């Protein structure tokens with residue numbers, strides 16, 4: 076790791092901006108030297124937390140001591156703030172969703188290329204333990220070849236905050252949480268997307284979606300059901316994954332869950348019919364004890380370079396970004412496709428081939 080200390084300014088000192096400030100207190104190479112926010116109350120909050128407050132964004136850009144700008148504003152202004160920072164010779168960390176439209180990210184990428192500055196998106200949920208557990212099961216074929224993935228987050232508190240209820244600043248749950256779950260999915264499944272079907276929910280009466288479901292089919296034959304809900308008083312498991320040799324489930328953020336795998340090559344009794352409602356079924360009877368093994372979820376190795384350390388390694392040209400802009404762009408294009416699929420009620424085909 077480097078000996079240089081990188082000076083960073085947080086632009087947008089709201090919920091996430093102040094969370095970054097807290098996380099960065101632990102970081103040895105990044106020094107938060109100030110903040111900028113357009114709201115007086117958030118400037119005061121930053122001062123109370125002990126940070127310098129810049130009077131204008133121009134003042135941030137003009138400060139030669141600033142190496143890095145971290146953008147944690149609502150989504151519609153990420154692009155203009157990012158491009159101005161890159162043109163002022165600063166590297167940029169940007170919150171997700173990077174922009175609302177993929178064309179805007181392309182513009183940012185061009186400026187980053189032209190200015191030779193680094194632009195990295197904070198897709199922090201690639202480091203989540205629940206995801207890394209599923210990724211390990213997937214990569215190491217612990218339940219055989221995975222052919223179906225269900226990834227859900229569900230709450231019962233509606234859409235949070237203020238601007239997230241509005242279309243213009245990039246509100247709605249597909250852009251807010253969907254971007255995380257889709258980013259995880261595409262980071263894990265190395266196959267082209269062929270079909271996309273989607274359904275957005277507007278039950279709360281907002282102008283933006285309060286949740287969605289999308290079904291994605293990959294060229295390798297596997298499927299994914301991604302779901303975000305804010306009107307779910309009972310939650311389904313965070314992950315439910317099926318493979319050719321078993322099933323894995325993760326119930327919650329505490330990584331409660333299990334793996335059940337089929338015991339191949341063992342003589343076991345065929346399942347006995349059970350009474351199911353008004354009928355009998357053998358098909359839906361639980362497998363006999365000898366037919367399956369239940370095990371704990373695997374432990375994940377969390378030695379992957381942290382997000383912030385990776386940004387510094389990227390700036391110093393010592394590593395590739397863990398979150399690549401081309402990957403972020405693909406996720407944004409998928410989000411655009413999901414919006415179209417939901418609006419037209421069509422299945423979008425051959426997403427990745429054009």
Ligand code: NAD
Nearest residue numbers: 087088089090091092112113114117147148149170171172
């Ligand atoms: P927030 O409303 O709490 O904070 C946004 C702040 O930006 C406010 O203080 C607002 O005054 C300020 N702001 C608005 N326009 C500005 C401008 N032009 N210049 C400077 N400041 C400006 O919102 P939030 O929940 O903190 O979300 C901010 C961003 O962080 C969003 O992009 C959101 O999607 C993202 N976010 C990411 C995660 C994650 O896990 N990665 C979690 C929460 C939020």
